[in-house]
Amino acid sequence: QVHLVESGGGSVQAGGSLRLSCATSGYTRRFACMGWFRHPSGKEREGITYSDYDGVTNYTDSLKGRFTTSRDKATNILYLEINRLTPEDSAWYYCAAKRLYGGDCLSGRIEFDYWGQGTQVNVSS
Numbered sequence: 762q763v764h765l766v767e768s769g770g771g772s773v774q775a776g777g778s779l780r781l782s783c784a785t786s787g788y789t790r791r792f793a794c795m796g797w798f799r800h801p802s803g804k805e806r807e808g809i810t811y812s813d814y815d816g817v818t819n820y821t822d823s824l825k826g827r828f829t830t831s832r833d834k835a836t837n838i839l840y841l842e843i844n845r846l847t848p849e850d851s852a853w854y855y856c857a858a859k860r861l862y863g864g865d866c867l868s869g870r871i872e873f874d875y876w877g878q879g880t881q882v883n884v885s886s
Contacts, residue, residue, distance in 0.1 A: 763787040763858075763875050764877075766785075766786070766878065767781060767879055767880040769782050772884075773882070775886045777884075778843060778845070778846065780842045781797075781854055781882075783840070784838050788860070791837065792814070793814050793859050796808060796809070796810065796858075797810050797839075797841045797856055800879075809821055809830075812832065814862075814866075816832060817867065819868070819869070827844050828841065829842040829844075839856055848885065853881050854879060854880050854882055855877050856877045858873060
């Protein structure tokens with residue numbers, strides 16, 4: 762019954778920005794951990810950023826500075842802002858959530874319970 766739904770993707774020119782959203786249905790509490798991932802075609806899934814229950818965040822080092830995550834405390838919508846987009850950022854972007862505590866959230870090396878269907882980002886030069 763718990764669903765995560767991403768939105769905000771689309772086609773954008775290089776150098777532009779996007780703000781992706783992840784909305785939750787079927788669960789009214791805060792998750793123990795949430796994260797953003799992306800999956801470019803022909804490549805493996807890559808973690809972008811992770812946020813714990815208290816809102817502490819961690820980013821993949823190579824992406825830090827262009828990616829920013831935040832949460833609207835009123836709606837529980839999780840956002841991912843991407844700046845200075847390049848064609849290498851083209852991918853399917855997913856949010857994920859872990860319901861209960863367990864493992865190191867900020868490392869991203871945990872098993873997430875829920876995944877969204879993804880939203881596609883296509884960056885053209």
